[in-house]
Amino acid sequence: MDLALLRTFVTVHRAGSFTRAAALLGLSQPAVTSQIRHLEQQLGRPLFLRKARGVTPTTVGDELAHKIAPHLDALTAITEADDDADDRSAPRTLHLAGPPEFTSLRALPALAALIPHGLALRATFGSAEEILAGLAAGHHDLAITTARPRGGLLSATALCDEEHVLVASPRWAARLGGPAVLHARGVSALRDVPVVEVHESLPLVTRYWTAVFDTEPAVTGTVVVADLRAVLACVTAGAGLAVLPRYLCADALDTGEIVALLDPPVPPLRTYFLVVRTGTLGLPHIARTHEWLLRAAVDW
Template sequence: MDLALLRTFITVHRAGSFTRAAALLGLSQPAVTSQIRTLERQLGRPLFLRQARGVTPTTTGDELAHRAAPHLDALIEIAEAGLDDESAVRTLHLAGPPEFTSVRAIPALTPLISEGLALRTSFVANAEEILEGLAAGHHDLAIATARPRGGLLTSTPLCDEEHVLVASARWAARLGPGMLRGKGSVVLEQLPVVEVHESLPFVSRYWAAVFDRRPAAAGTVIAPDLRAVLESAASGAGLAVLPRYLCESDLKSGRLVALLDPPVPPLRTYFLVVRTGTLALAHIARAHEGLLRAAVDW
């Protein structure tokens, strides 16, 4: 069996689309279609059911993918190991949320630079855009706050992020702990709100988890970067909901004050995502392992 045909088949099986597989392989869609038809003629059975949007594998297609994919990935790993020996530098294209990628991921990957890794980063706030870019082959490794669906992408939980409701010491003193315990969200909704988007994604998630309701207030300051939100809140612009890792030092120094300490703080999970099979590539596998190892202390 022609390994090129098998590689194309596995890519289509994982992508669920001839069009997406063609983009990943650097081929035209007619070329991918022709290769799949050739393989189907050789096997004497259909491998995919063509649908309006993409393709669905037949039972034969699923069986072949299950049997062949691990061996094909192993061959790619062998080939890439040889390439690593000949090439001094391999480039990793990493995508993720700007704040987490800057503060957590890039420092964790820095030790790999001395081992011949070059790093290129893309800051993307929206999780779906991150996953779409990874699926299209624009990135090698992605950090996202959504778990991907389908077989094209493989995800591993990386870490949980605790969210903290914060404000400057001036606002905290005006509220007072007794007032917060007695009236809760009613008092908080009288404060200006600092957020990353008009939809108040962080505040809404916090209100739903802690108060079981939606926030009534609108955003007063909207800044599409959590670091800008932090600085605005610390300067007295209003309350904000921030990841603890980002504001921990400001909480310790008193620039920010945690307004509440709920028994179960709201959490958000980060996932480390790759295209299925690409962990056979040594430089992606090293970065993947390095981030998982670093996340133990996050």
Template sequence: MDLALLRTFVTVHRAGSFTRAAALLGLSQPAVTSQIRALERQLGRPLFLRQARGVTPTTIGDELAHKAAPHLDALVEIAGTGLDDESSLRTLHLAGPPEFTAERALPALVALTGDAGPGFALRASFGNAEEVLEGLAAGHHDLALSTARPRGPLLTATPLCDEEHVLVAAPHWAERIGPGSPRRMGASALENLPVVEVHESLPFVSRYWASVFDARPAAAGTVVVPDLRAVLTCAVTGAGIAVLPRYLCAAALERGEIVALYEPAVPPLRTYFLVARAGTLAMPHIARAHTWLQRAAADWC
């Protein structure tokens, strides 16, 4: 049986689509279709059911993928190990949200790529969860950091860490509402305060309000900036209240530039996942980065 046909088959099985598999393999969609048909002729059985959106494996297709995929991944690992020497610098492409990637992941990986590191170059790009997962599925990235867990066999997700969210504001806003007001009065204590957010839909404030106050925020965003680091800067300068990840605002809290308006017994959390395409963790440079980020994340929680 032709290994090239098996490789194409496993890629289609994981991608759930001839079109997406073609992009991952660097082939045309007709070429992928032709290879799958050739493999089906060799086996005398259909491997996929064609549907309006993608393909679904048949029983025999699932059985073949289960048997073949580990061996193909092992071959990829052997090939990658053979190339992974001092004369061959591999490049790791990482994608994720700008703040978490810049403040957490990149410092950890830059330390890994130093003089004592494994010898891979690093490229990073930023985007929201949908963008980075689509880019990963299309083969543009090697690893992605996402707050959404992907579905399907193409992408594999590992929980990385939980991010605690804190309701903060400059000290004069805390004085205005009075100490302990949110605990006693709930969301009504905050109704007339300006809000700083990353989007008009108030994703962080809305999530916090729903989790802590079982309510929806009454105010619209007064200042909207598409970066949590800018939200922090605006909060420090007194633009309004904001909900921020604790890791991002911990130093400002310690310096007294902002204060936590409320410390609920169970703070809102958001989980980050480290995501890779199925089979690619057999490649040594991706596997090392994946392991290193997991180790570093033990200190982020």
């Protein structure tokens, strides 16, 4: 069976669209359509269901992709590794995707040390769903996400855990009467405190309330802003309480700009994962970046 047909098939499967796959492969959309049709004729089974926007793999298509994608990626890795051996001085560009705060404050500063050694970086921010879809489609080389992907097309390695802290300004903390009062009264003590969050669904507050108070929050967001750094700024200014990663607010806690309202014996944690397309760790620039981030995360 023609490897070019299989490579086109895997690219369409990851991209979810003949048009996007054509752009990734440097082919015309009719050429991609023709190759997929030819492969389907060889197999005697449909591989995709055509829809108004893009395509959806059939069960046969999904099964084939999971079987062959790692092997095709491994062949690509071998080929590109040979190219690297021919030109060690050529900088390699790594396309990294991750959540904006963690990527900006943790990953990118750690990777700065690799820049003088031939690594170029392109960073993209997004939600976990957007990041994993982009990685599967070939738009990124390496992703950082709080969601562990399923299936065999993507491979995940645990990177680090982040601790979540319930914080507010000193003025709000004094109003609440301190941790002892909060421990005694429980979540009811927080009922009248404004909440600052990154989304209307209150993802961080909900996780904290469930883990620490064993209940769902009966509150709504007073300030909703889609960046944890902005959430921290609002809390520091006295807008209300928030749940933040400790790495993000450690300096503000140390200086007393904000206060931890509770110190639970088992604080809520969230795990970050390093995710690649299966087989691509054979590429030296991806493998080196992956290893470097794992080493840096030991101190996170």
